[in-house]
Amino acid sequence: GDSVTQMEGPVTLSEEAFLTINCTYTATGYPSLFWYVQYPGEGLQLLLKATKADDKGSNKGFEATYRKETTSFHLEKGSVQVSDSAVYFCALIPSYNNNDMRFGAGTRLTVKP
Amino acid sequence: EAQVTQNPRYLITVTGKKLTVTCSQNMNHEYMSWYRQDPGLGLRQIYYSMNVEVTDKGDVPEGYKVSRKEKRNFPLILESPSPNQTSLYFCASSLGPTGKLFFGSGTQLSVL
Numbered sequence: 001g002d003s004v005t006q007m008e009g010p011v012t013l014s015e016e017a018f019l020t021i022n023c024t025y026t027a028t029g030y031p032s033l034f035w036y037v038q039y040p041g042e043g044l045q046l047l048l049k050a051t052k053a054d055d056k057g058s059n060k061g062f063e064a065t066y067r068k069e070t071t072s073f074h075l076e077k078g079s080v081q082v083s084d085s086a087v088y089f090c091a092l093i094p095s096y097n098n099n100d101m102r103f104g105a106g107t108r109l110t111v112k113p
Numbered sequence: 114e115a116q117v118t119q120n121p122r123y124l125i126t127v128t129g130k131k132l133t134v135t136c137s138q139n140m141n142h143e144y145m146s147w148y149r150q151d152p153g154l155g156l157r158q159i160y161y162s163m164n165v166e167v168t169d170k171g172d173v174p175e176g177y178k179v180s181r182k183e184k185r186n187f188p189l190i191l192e193s194p195s196p197n198q199t200s201l202y203f204c205a206s207s208l209g210p211t212g213k214l215f216f217g218s219g220t221q222l223s224v225l
Contacts, residue, residue, distance in 0.1 A: 032211060043117070043203055043216030044156070089155060098211050099169065103148075103155040 002027040002094040004073075006104035009087075013080055013111050021075040021107045023064075023090035031092040033057075033066055033073040038087040038106070047075075047088070080111045115140045119204050119217035126194055127225050134189045134220050136204030142215070144207045145187040146171065147179065149200040150219075156203065162187055194224040 007022040025031065032051045036044040048057030050066035050073065057064050062077045075088060090104040117138045126132055138145065146161035148171075158171030162181040176198055178190040187206075191198060204217040 036214075041218070043205075043218050044214070045216070046213045049213075093211055098209075099144075099161055099163070100158065100171070101146075101214065103157075105153050105155040 001102075002031055002092060003102055004090045004092050004104040006088075006090050006107050008105075008107070010108040010110060013109070015082055015111055015113050016079045017111075019075070019077040019080045019084070019109070021088055021090075021109070023073045023075065023104060025071050025073065025090075025092050027071070027092060027094060029095035030068070031094050033064070034091040034093075034101075035062070035064055035073070035075050036089045036091060036103075038089065040086070044089060080109070082111045082113055085109055085111045115215065117204055117206055117215050117217040119202075119220050121220060122218065123221045125223045125225065128195055129193050132191050132194060132222075134191075134202060134204075134222070136187045136189065136217060137185050138187075138204075138206040138215070139185065140206065140208075140215065141184065142206035142208055143184070144209055145181070146205050146214075147177070147187070147189050148203045148205065149173065149198075150203060151200050159189070159202075194222075196224050198222065199224050 004025045034049045035047040037047045038044045048059045050057040053068040055066045087106045087108045089106045147159040148156040160179040162168045202220045205214045
C-alpha cells in the first residue's frame with residue numbers, strides 16, 4: 001500500500017542553519033501530502049500540506065513542494081530557531097482511501113543556540 | 114478554545130485488566146480516529162469513525178474496540194490489555210477525513 005519514508009534522525013543544527021528533512025513516498029495515483037510537527041509533550045499539529053503535483057505548502061517559514069517526478073515532499077526552512085526543535089512527521093492520504101492517513105516514522109530535530 | 118481532550122495522560126496497568134481511554138472534541142467534527150505511536154514506526158491508525166455509530170478498522174485494530182455513541186466522544190477500549198499494547202496513544206478529529214487533523218495531547222500507556 002501507499003507509504004512514506006523519512007530520513008532518519010536525529011538531526012542537530014545550530015540556530016540560523018538551513019534545514020532539509022527528506023521525505024519520499026510510494027503511492028498509487030495522486031495522494032495528498034502533509035507535514036505535521038510534534039512539540040515535546042504535545043500532540044501533532046499540521047504544519048503544511050499539498051494536494052497536487054507542483055503545489056508548494058508553506059507555513060511559519062517552512063516549505064515543501066509536491067514533486068511527482070521524484071515522488072518527494074522534502075521539508076525545508078532557510079533559518080531554523082531553537083523553538084523549531086520538535087519531531088517532524090511526513091504523511092500522506094492515498095487517493096483511493098480518504099480515511100487512511102499514513103505517517104512516516106518521524107524525524108527529531110534539535111536546534112542549538 | 115477548540116481542542117481534543119484525552120484522559121488519562123498517563124496510565125500504568127496490568128495484563129488483562131480492562132481499561133478505557135476517553136477522547137472528546139468540542140469542534141463538532143464528524144471524523145475521529147485513534148493512533149498509536151511507537152519508536153521507529155511513526156503513527157499507525159487503530160480505528161476511525163466517520164460519524165455517530167459509524168466506525169471502521171485502521172491498520173492495527175487487533176486488541177482494541179471503539180464506540181461512537183455521540184458526535185463529540187470516541188473512547189478507545191482495551192478489553193484485555195497485553196504488554197505489546199504499551200504505547201503512546203493519540204486521538205484526532207477533523208471536519209472530514211481529508212481535512213486538517215486536530216490531535217489530543219496523548220495518553221502514555223504501560224501494560225505490565
